[in-house]
Amino acid sequence: MPELPEVETVRRGLEPVMHGATIINADQNRPDLRFPFSENFVARIKDCKITDIKRRSKYLIFVLDNDLTIISHLGMSGSFRIVKENSEDQPGDFAHEKSKDGKHDHFVFHLDKNGHRAKVIYNDPRRFGFMLLVPLNELDEHAYFKDLGPEPTGNGVSSEYLAQKLQTKSAPMKSVLLDQRIIAGLGNIYVCEALWRARISPERKASTLVTKGGKPSAKLSSLTTHIHDVIGDAIRAGGSTLNDHIQTDGKMGYFQHQFNAYGQEGERCQHENCKGVIARITQSGRSSFYCPKCQT
DNA sequence: CCTTGAACCTGGGCGC
């Protein structure tokens, strides 16, 4: 389920239970996810304290006090849930989850924080996610991180930055915005939403949003603002679903979020005075949803 | 370099 806002939502949900906790044990329930777990995975994290939980793009990074980090990616279907020792893991608590039978609970952290025990359970039906041990001082140069572009939450993604990146690109905007080297953390949903807000067609060639002088066009400046806004809105929407800190699941963030384009095929375009209807097209194997009338 | 398509895997939804 995870694009950047969902991963950030998960991070915030895990933070109060995991930050400062000791991994007193762990269950690795199968040899691999997307690829095999690191050698002696459980032994290398056992008895370590979690000193920080960070996020970069769609990756979670658990920093341990032995100078190792656990890089965790949720793939398409990964989720974490927290079970506190004193509370019961009643099936009813997870009635909305098909995973409640534990069939795809592939990894379990057993934690102790100041005498409070909790389990943090990683569930991933499709197993596109993974966990990997990487020394802290090798993180920045690691293959997963070294080519990543700036986070869309910060001022690294400016209209000038995008103009410079897009001016040589003939590829459609859809694929350029999905390119993690240009912006880190956008996925199919929020690319569709940002393009809808900025009224840019997903098929528009990227370089046509840059002036001959290499400056951002008005539409590109608008897109920059909308990327920041849509990601910010989604993080706020996701965060508000986690106030009980029992269920940590990015799906809830998506679930409560109202989309204007993504998944809205056949619906009226919600832009004021637009009589268009949201269409679905396929671009490089993925669905794009947009309004052909006002997104140009 | 760039772009596309397939692959990884399971499950849900739909039509018949």
Place this chain on the structure above:
DNA sequence: TGCGCCCAGGTTCAAG
């Protein structure tokens, strides 16, 4: 109730 088909939030690799 079941079968077959299509679809799904991501990433990576091979091939054109």
